Amino acid sequence: MTTYHDPVLLQECVDALRIVPDGIYVDVTFGGGGHSREILKRLGPKGRLIAFDQDEDAQKNAIADKRFTLVRHNYRYIRHFLRYFDALPVNGLLADLGISSYQIDEAEKGFSIRFNAPLDMRMNRKSDLTAAKVLNEYPESELLRLLSEFGEVRNARSLARKIAEIRKERKIEEIDDFKERISSCVDKQHESQYYAKVFQAIRIEVNDELNALKELLLRSSEVIGQQGRLVVMSYHSLEDRLVKNFISRGKFEGETEKDLFGNNIQVPFRALTKKPVEAGEAEISRNPRARSAKLRIAERI
Numbered sequence: 345m346t347t348y349h350d351p352v353l354l355q356e357c358v359d360a361l362r363i364v365p366d367g368i369y370v371d372v373t374f375g376g377g378g379h380s381r382e383i384l385k386r387l388g389p390k391g392r393l394i395a396f397d398q399d400e401d402a403q404k405n406a407i408a409d410k411r412f413t414l415v416r417h418n419y420r421y422i423r424h425f426l427r428y429f430d431a432l433p434v435n436g437l438l439a440d441l442g443i444s445s446y447q448i449d450e451a452e453k454g455f456s457i458r459f460n461a462p463l464d465m466r467m468n469r470k471s472d473l474t475a476a477k478v479l480n481e482y483p484e485s486e487l488l489r490l491l492s493e494f495g496e497v498r499n500a501r502s503l504a505r506k507i508a509e510i511r512k513e514r515k516i517e518e519i520d521d522f523k524e525r526i527s528s529c530v531d532k533q534h535e536s537q538y539y540a541k542v543f544q545a546i547r548i549e550v551n552d553e554l555n556a557l558k559e560l561l562l563r564s565s566e567v568i569g570q571q572g573r574l575v576v577m578s579y580h581s582l583e584d585r586l587v588k589n590f591i592s593r594g595k596f597e598g599e600t601e602k603d604l605f606g607n608n609i610q611v612p613f614r615a616l617t618k619k620p621v622e623a624g625e626a627e628i629s630r631n632p633r634a635r636s637a638k639l640r641i642a643e644r645i
Contacts, residue, residue, distance in 0.1 A: 351378035352634040353577060356621055357438055358382045360575040360641040366390040367435035370426070370567075372419035372560060373397065377405040379438055384409055394431050396422065398468040418468065420559040426567050433569030439560065442579040443467075443547065457539040460520040465543075465550045475546045479516045484508040494554070494582065495545025503529045503542070544580065557583060561590045565612035565644070574613055574642045584620065584638045591615045591642045613642035 351357070357379060361369060365388030371380045374397035383393050384407065393412050396419040397403075406414045415425050419439070426432050463475035478490075484504050491500035503526060510516065510525045523530075523539060531538045548554060564574050574591070578584040586596050593600045594611035601609045620638035627634045 350631060351376075351440060352627070352631060352637045353621065353623055353639050354378060354382060356639060357440070357575055357577060358386065360616075360639070361436035361438060361573050363387065364435060368392045368394070368431050370422065370434050370437045371395040372422060372437065373440045374402050374405070374414060375440070377407055379440060380407060380412065383438070384412060387411060392431060394426060394429060396425070400469060418556055420556040420563075422560060423563045423567055432567055434567055434572060435569060436573040436575065437564055437568055439576045441557065441577060441583050457519065457523065457536065457543055460518055462518060463516065463522060465547045467551050471550075473550050475550055476515070476517050478546055478549055479507055479522065480511050490545050490549045491542065494548040495541040497538070497541050497545065498531075499529060548582075554582060554586065557586055558596060561586065568644045570644055572644045574644065575639070577637055577639045579633075579636045579638075584640070587640050591640060610645065612645060614645050616641040616643055
């Protein structure tokens with residue numbers, strides 16, 4: 345079994361699903377299986393749990409339980425697989441977004457600024473796109489886009505220009521070398537935060553995370569039955585904004601659509617959390633990652 349850190353807001357997430365013993369539930373971010381194990385504790389003999397995780401290491405944590413199925417694919421394909429497993433509609437869907445502590449701590453995956461390793465960052469090792477490929481092959485304009493949009497890097501333009509310059513000398517292949525060669529662009533007072541934003545931007549691009557999340561949210565309204573629950577925990581504003589907008593407006597941008605008579609067109613979910621649920625100080629002291637977690641809960645109308 346591969347060791348993952350304790351899930352953030354574990355009880356709050358599973359409580360939010362309002363589990364019925366013979367229901368069908370989906371954990372789209374299986375990871376170490378912490379949420380899934382808690383869900384299974386509350387399910388009866390006829391209940392079912394379908395979990396998704398594209399990281400091959402998650403397979404090592406698969407749960408030996410006839411009620412449990414692990415799908416080794418990206419959650420963006422949720423509707424296809426739930427139909428295949430005759431698991432529609434579901435009573436609840438749980439998503440714990442972002443990167444796991446385990447993935448950060450595994451140096452060879454190339455997610456962390458703390459270790460030197462090849463610039464990889466793939467959650468699915470079968471994918472062709474790596475962080476090194478993004479840095480070495482993307483046009484400067486595309487680097488600017490992802491650094492601005494996905495990392496919200498303040499000096500994204502000068503950093504994109506710097507990357508375009510340094511890769512002419514030699515390829516960018518390892519983390520420490522990359523950090524050293526862009527050091528002139530780094531805010532020295534907030535060095536760790538700066539690198540974290542840069543790495544976040546590259547990771548989101550490599551794994552197409554925001555588009556995958558949009559597809560998941562759109563599919564959620566098709567796979568969750570009436571009065572079923574949508575429970576999503578995010579760790580940065582880009583994800584949280586998408587979740588919030590989808591729940592409140594049924595779309596990711598713009599105002600709520602109105603019909604010919606000026607009435608709001610019904611959205612698929614009703615928000616059960618006006619403000620996101622956040623971790624308390626006790627949990628944050630045990631698990632610093634919990635500080636940025638925002639949990640939103642909605643019910644299918």
